[in-house]
Amino acid sequence: xxxxxxxxxxxxxxxxxxxxxxxxxxxxxxxxxxxxxxxxxxxxxxxxxxxxxxxxxxxxxxxxxxxxxxxxxxxxxxxxxxxxxxxxxxxxxxxxxxxxxxxxxxxxxxxxxxxxxxxxxxxxxxxxxxxxxxxxxxxxxxxxxxxxxxxxxxxxxxxxxxxxxxxxxxxxxxxxxxxxxxxxxxxxxxxxxxxxxxxxxxxxxxxxxxxxxxxxxxxxxxxxxxxxxxxxxxxxxxxxxxxxxxxxxxx
Amino acid sequence: xxxxxxxxxxxxxxxxxxxxxxxxxxxxxxxxxxxxxxxxxxxxxxxxxxxxxxxxxxxxxxxxxxxxxxxxxxxxxxxxxxxxxxxxxxxxxxxxxxxxxxxxxxxxxxxxxxxxxxxxxxxxxxxxxxxxxxxxxxxxxxxxxxxxxxxxxxxxxxxxxxxxxxxxxxxxxxxxxxxxxxxxxxxxxxxxxxxxxxxxxxxxxxxxxxxxxxxxxxxxxxxxxxxxxxxxxxxxxxxxxxxxxxxxxxxxxxxxxxxxxxx
Ligand SMILES: Nc1ncnc2c1ncn2[C@@H]1O[C@H](COP(=O)(O)OP(=O)(O)OP(=O)(O)O)[C@@H](O)[C@H]1O
Ligand SMILES: [Mg+2]
Numbered sequence: 220x221x222x223x224x225x226x227x228x229x230x231x232x233x234x235x236x237x238x239x240x241x242x243x244x245x246x247x248x249x250x251x252x253x254x255x256x257x258x259x260x261x262x263x264x265x266x267x268x269x270x271x272x273x274x275x276x277x278x279x280x281x282x283x284x285x286x287x288x289x290x291x292x293x294x295x296x297x298x299x300x301x302x303x304x305x306x307x308x309x310x311x312x313x314x315x316x317x318x319x320x321x322x323x324x325x326x327x328x329x330x331x332x333x334x335x336x337x338x339x340x341x342x343x344x345x346x347x348x349x350x351x352x353x354x355x356x357x358x359x360x361x362x363x364x365x366x367x368x369x370x371x372x373x374x375x376x377x378x379x380x381x382x383x384x385x386x387x388x389x390x391x392x393x394x395x396x397x398x399x400x401x402x403x404x405x406x407x408x409x410x411x412x413x414x415x416x417x418x419x420x421x422x423x424x425x426x427x428x429x430x431x432x433x434x435x436x437x438x439x440x441x442x443x444x445x446x447x448x449x450x451x452x453x454x455x456x457x458x459x460x461x462x463x464x465x466x467x468x469x470x
Numbered sequence: 471x472x473x474x475x476x477x478x479x480x481x482x483x484x485x486x487x488x489x490x491x492x493x494x495x496x497x498x499x500x501x502x503x504x505x506x507x508x509x510x511x512x513x514x515x516x517x518x519x520x521x522x523x524x525x526x527x528x529x530x531x532x533x534x535x536x537x538x539x540x541x542x543x544x545x546x547x548x549x550x551x552x553x554x555x556x557x558x559x560x561x562x563x564x565x566x567x568x569x570x571x572x573x574x575x576x577x578x579x580x581x582x583x584x585x586x587x588x589x590x591x592x593x594x595x596x597x598x599x600x601x602x603x604x605x606x607x608x609x610x611x612x613x614x615x616x617x618x619x620x621x622x623x624x625x626x627x628x629x630x631x632x633x634x635x636x637x638x639x640x641x642x643x644x645x646x647x648x649x650x651x652x653x654x655x656x657x658x659x660x661x662x663x664x665x666x667x668x669x670x671x672x673x674x675x676x677x678x679x680x681x682x683x684x685x686x687x688x689x690x691x692x693x694x695x696x697x698x699x700x701x702x703x704x705x706x707x708x709x710x711x712x713x714x715x716x717x718x719x720x721x722x723x724x725x726x727x728x729x730x731x732x733x
Contacts, residue, residue, distance in 0.1 A: 372569030375538045376583045376634075377559065386582060390573040467573045467614045 253436050261440035268441050273426060277445050280415065280423040283339060284407050284453070287346035291403065294347075295354030296396055300388045302355075303362020320356060324349045325410060328417070337418040346410045350403040357399035361392035394468055397461045401454060408450045423449070487638060487670040488514040488537065493546035495532050505695040506532045510546070512689060512698055519664060519671045519707060521685025523678060523729065529696030530674045531566060534640050537672065538563040550638055558638075559587070562631035566642040568623050570615040576626050577602070577611040583634045601633045605659075621652040625659070632663060641673040645680065657683060661708055678722050678729075682706055683713070690728060700728065 335341035415424025430439035493510040539555035584594040
């Protein structure tokens with residue numbers, strides 16, 4: 220990527236942000252309610268709160284989402300690759316995954332709260348479980364579709380199984396894995412919000428709902444901005460990984 | 471399966487590098503059995519080029535895959551210099567679609583074999599650079615396969631195999647997707663590589679002229695299930711003037727009729 224592309228992309232991002240803020244401003248002027256403050260007011264409250272408790276809440280949320288994503292990836296990617304590569308294991312596990320995949324796992328939240336307590340653990344397990352399924356199924360399907368030619372090509376070098384995973388299956392599936400992580404991130408943020416509105420006094424989800432119930436709409440919007448920024452930064456991180464490690468897709 | 475028979479090992483003539491006897495291959499897919507090869511017998515002398523021609527689907531790729539050690543469930547005898555395909559470390563295969571990994575650069579694709587064989591980093595880099603220079607690919611080393619022309623990809627595939635210094639090189643329709651000019655250039659390259667490295671080469675082709683230009687031995691195959699119909703010794707192989715000669719025309723015509731008659 221040349222310097223010109225980078226400046227272009229930067230300009231594009233700036234213009235998009237300005238347009239979003241403009242739309243927000245217009246909407247708040249039309250609605251004329253304290254529940255939807257203009258961006259200026261919300262941003263001001265965001266910056267003043269930044270040095271108080273909002274950062275602590277953000278930190279806790281980031282920890283919950285981060286750990287969940289990492290654990291889901293560590294479990295989901297290898298298992299997905301293994302199932303995609305090994306027909307027998309795939310055939311054995313497919314009905315189970317097929318039946319359990321469509322269940323909205325979030326309905327198990329009450330059970331997790333009872334079993335694992337109201338601390339971080341139940342929240343992390345909940346988010347991890349949901350994201351894990353997404354990563355697992357995407358990775359497995361990608362591994363199933365790896366072109367046989369690439370496998371033969373590396374097998375003909377008398378490669379071991381481990382080397383096949385390392386040089387063929389993992390890199391071949393990486394673009395799909397990163398896409399599933401990005402989608403998983405979106406899901407994780409949504410589930411995070413939900414789990415943080417129950418039985419907790421920590422986290423950005425709690426912060427938002429608490430501000431809402433005490434009618435502090437500026438504060439509430441500051442929380443929304445903080446949560447959006449967190450999602451955006453995590454997305455940017457995954458996007459950068461894709462640019463670095465999957466440059467072969469669009470060289 | 472296919473243990474070396476010590477008796478036959480002793481009486482084997484030393485000059486045949488590849489020996490195939492009564493080879494039979496069946497594919498079993500979802501309970502359906504396909505007989506791909508039956509009773510294939512073939513020998514290829516050391517440091518010569520063998521060319522296989524046959525109709526599409528007759529089992530040519532299957533045969534090559536067995537020799538490359540990719541299909542351990544064959545029946546019959548296959549020996550590379552006395553070793554089974556699974557034991558031999560001296561064989562390299564160039565696949566029909568080149569088999570270059572799209573996520574690795576030219577450099578990493580060529581180096582991969584050395585990496586897997588456990589060659590030290592320094593030596594691997596040295597050998598990779600040497601072979602890329604030899605094939606005029608060094609400026610392209612940072613590119614991905616997608617950024618190469620067909621001829622360049624073919625060159626990389628050859629470099630990838632030669633860097634392993636194999637004794638037997640297997641090529642599955644190496645030039646079928648190249649234009650006529652690049653194709654001739656690549657045929658010359660194969661001859662040069664063969665002369666310089668003293669390899670044994672077994673290649674598959676759809677092109678009769680190519681078989682006559684390159685193959686010291688020409689094998690014709692029957693349609694499915696494939697076996698060897700005829701084995702010809704070709705005195706014209708590697709002769710640059712051959713294409714203009716009467717014998718060349720006669721031989722190609724003979725082969726063409728032979729193949730067409732059976733199709
Ligand atoms: N993995 C497989 N499973 C089942 N059948 C197969 C498999 N691979 C090949 N076959 C069958 O075996 C036969 C021989 O296939 P092969 O690929 O060896 O032919 P080929 O001579 O190389 O053809 P082409 O010239 O088109 O490349 C075909 O009938 C094919 O359908
Ligand atoms: Mg073939």
